[in-house]
Amino acid sequence: MYGRLLLPELRVMLDEGDHAGIKEFCDALYPAVTAEILAELDSQEVWRVISCCEPEKQAEIFQFLPLPQQIEIVAVINRAPLSRLIEEMAPDDRVDLLSRMDEEHVEELLPLMAQAERSDIRKLLSYPEDSAGAIMTTEYASLPENITVAQALEKLRQQAPDSEIISYIYVVDEGRRLQGIVSLRDLILARPARPLSELINRDVISVRVDDDQEYVAQQLARFDFVAIPVVDNQNQLVGIVTHDDAIDIMQEEATEDTYRLAAVEPLEDSYLSTSLMTVIRKRIGWLIFLLVPSFLAAKVLEHYEGVSDKFEWLVLFIPLILASGGNAGSQSATLIIRAMALESNIQRDELNALLRKEFKLGLLLGGFLSVISFFISWAFTAELIQASVVGLSVFLVVLMGISAGGTLPMGFRRLGMDPALMSNPFITALVDILGLIIYFQVAMYIVG
Template sequence: MLNPLLLPEIRTMLAQDDQQGLTEIVTELHAATVAEFGEGLTVEETWALLRHADVARQAEIFAFFPEEKQVELVDGVGRERMSRLLEAMSHDDRVDLLQLLDEEVVESLLPLVAKADREDIRRLLSYPEHSAGSVMTTDYATLPPDVTVQESINRLRQQASQKETIYYIYVVDAERHLIGFVSLRDLILAKPNSLVEDIMQEDVVSVRADQDQEDVARTLAKYDFIAMPVVDEQGRIIGIVTHDDVLDVLVEEATEDALHMGGVGAMEENYLDVPFTTVWRKRSMWLSCLFVAELFTFTALAQYEDAISSIIALSLFVPLCISTGGNSGSQAATLITRAMALGQITPGQWWRVLRHELLMGLALGLTLGVIGFVRASLTPASVLGDADRWVLALVIGQSVASICLWGTLVGSMLPLVFEKLGFDPGYASSPFVATFVDVTGIVIYFTIAKTLLLG
C-alpha cells in the first residue's frame, strides 16, 4: 500500500467532511494512487471518498482496485448507483468486473443499465474465457475511407472522450469490414485535404474473437502495436485489444505457468489474501501425488538390495546420481515450457527439439560424468570394501552421464507431450519431472552397477 501514514489523515478528512481536501485527493492524484489509498479504507469510507468525484472519475479509479475490493464495493452500495458507475466504466473493465460477481448480482444490475450498454455487456460476456473476445473493448475509433484528414480530425475531437484510445483509427467500409488503419500521428502530419484512403495502411494485422489471449499477446508484441483489432468471421471489426490488457494477460499467464512449474495449482488472489485452507488444498494435492510417486523409489531400491549390501559404496552415490537426473530434467522442462509460451517451438517440432536436447544431454552428461568419475576415484579404501576403485569410478561416471542424458530427454519431451494431449505444458513441472527421473534413475544406476561390478 502507498504511504499508509496518510490513511489517518484521510479518515480525519472524511470524519470532518473536508470536501475541498477530499476532492483534491480524488481528482488531482493519479487514479491508481487513489485506489491504493482506498485499499486501506473500509467499504463505507471508500464510497464516501469516491463521492467527491464525478461518475467518470469514479469509474476510472474503480478499475484500479484489486478484484476482491471491487466485489466488496459492489456489495456495499445500492444497485442504482452501481449501474451508473457501470455505464461510465470502459467496456472491457466493466465486463471484467461483472465476471467476478455472482450471477444474481449481475442480473439485478443489467436491467438498470442503458439498453445499448446492456447489449454490449451481454455480447462481451458471451465470449469464452481467455479468448480475444473476453479481453477486448468496443471503445475504438473508426473512420470511412472517403473523408478528408481535416474532417477526420474534427470527427475524432467529437468522439475521443468516449474512446479508450485514438492512437490507431480503424478504417471501415459501409458494412464495417476492416480495410485499413491510420495512426493519429499520420493524420496530424498529413495534408488537410488528403483523403484517409490515401494515407491509411492497408496491411492490417488482426485477430479473431475466438483466438486464445496468449496468441493475441504474442501477435501484439511481435508487431509492437499499442492496440490490435478484433474481427469476426466476415472480417468486420468488433473490438480492439489494448496493450494494457495484453500486459494483464502476460502477467496472468506467466503467473499460472510459474505456479504449475512449482507444483501448485493456479490462485486468483494475492498471496497473503488466499485463505489458508485453499493454499493447503492446492499444495497438499500436488505434494501428495508426488509423494506417492516417490514411493516407487523405495520399490526400485528394494529390487537391488543384494547389490547394495555387497558393495556399500554404491548407496553413498545414490543421491548424487538421481539428483543429477532431476536437475537436468527440471532445467530442460523449464527451457522448453518457456520456449513454447513464447511461441518459439510447437509440438510439431518435437524431432528438432529431441535432436537438440540429445546433443545437449550428451554434452552435459559427459561434463558431469567426468566430475563424478574423479570424485568416485577418491573414495576412501575403508568405504570401498571389495570393490575396485576404478571400476566404481567408471560406474559412477557412466551412471551420472546416462541419467543426465535421460533426465534431459524426459524434461524436454514431457511439455510437448502435454501440449499435444491438450494439457497445460506447465503441468510438466519441475517436481513432476524430478520425481519421474528419480525413480527411473535408480533403475539406470543399479543396472549399470550390476553389469560392471557384479557381472
C-alpha cells in the same frame, strides 16, 4: 511508494467527514496511486472515499483496484450508485468484474443502466473467458471511408472523449466491416482537403473475437501495436485490445507457466489475495499425485534389496543420483517450455534441432558431472570401484534426465496439450525411478 505516506492524511479527512478535502485529494493524484493507497482501507472506507468524487473519477480509481478488492467493495455499495459506477467503467474492466459477481446481483443491476451499456455488457459477458472478446474494449474510434481529412478530424473530436486509444482509427463500411486503418499521425500530417481513403492502410492485422488471449497478446507484441482490432465472423469490427491488456496477459501467462513448472495449478488472483483453502486446492492435487512415483521408487529399491544389502555403500549415493538426474532434467524442461511459450511459431525442424542439442548437452554435462562425482566419491569412500559406479551412473542418469526433460514437454505439445502441464517435479519423479534402476544395474554390472 509515496502513496503510503499520504494514508494518515486521508484517514484524518475520513474521520472528519471532509468530503471536499477527499475529492481534492483524489483529483490531485493519479488514479493508480489513489488505488494503491485505498488498498490499505476496508471496503466501507474505500467506498466512502471514492463516493466523494465525480462518477468518472470514481470509475477511474476503482478500475485500478485489484479484482478481489473490487468484488468486496461492490457488496457494500447500494444498487443505484453501484450501477452508475459500473456504467462509467471501461467496458473490458467492468466485464471482468461482472463475470466474477453473483449472477443474481448482476441481474439486479442491469435494469438500472442505460439500454446501450446494458446490451454492450451482455454481449461482452457472452464471450468465453480468456478469449479476445472477453478482454477487448468497445471504446475505439472509427470512421467511414468517403470523407476528407478535415471531416475525419471533426468526427474524431466527437469520438475522442469515449475512445481508449486514438493513435489508430479504424475505417469501417456501412455494415461495420473493417476496411482498413489510419494512424492519427498520418491524419495530422495530411492536408485537410485530402480524401481519407488515400491514407488508409488496407492490410490490417486483426484478431478474431474467439481467438485465445495469449495469441492476441503475442500479435500485439509481434507488431509493436498500441492496439489490435477484434472482428467477428463477418469481419465486423467489434472491439480493440490495447497494449496495457497485452502486458497484463503476458504477465498472467508467464505466472501460470511458472506455477505449472513447480506443480502448482494457476491461481485466478495474486498469491497474496488468494485464500488459504484455494491455495491448498491448487497445490494438494499435484502433491498427492507425486506420491505415486515415490512409492514406485520404493518398489524399485525393494527389487534391488539384495544388491544394496550386499553393498551397503550404494545407499549413501542415492540422494546424489536422484538429484543429478532431476536437476539436469528440470533445467532442460524449463528451457524448452519457456522457448515454446515465447516462440509460438516454432517449427518442427527447429524442435528437432533443439532435441539434438539437448542430447549433445546431455553427453557433455553428463561427462563433466560424472568426472567430478567420480573424484569426490573416491575421496569420500577411498574405493576406486565405488567411485566408478557413482561416476558412470551420474553420466547415464544426467543423460537420461536431460533427454526426458527435453522430450516430455515436446511430446505433450505434439499431443496438442500445453507443454507447461509437464511440471518439473513430475519429470524429476520419472527420472528418479529410471535413475535408481540405472544406478543399481550399473552397480551389478561393475561390482556384482
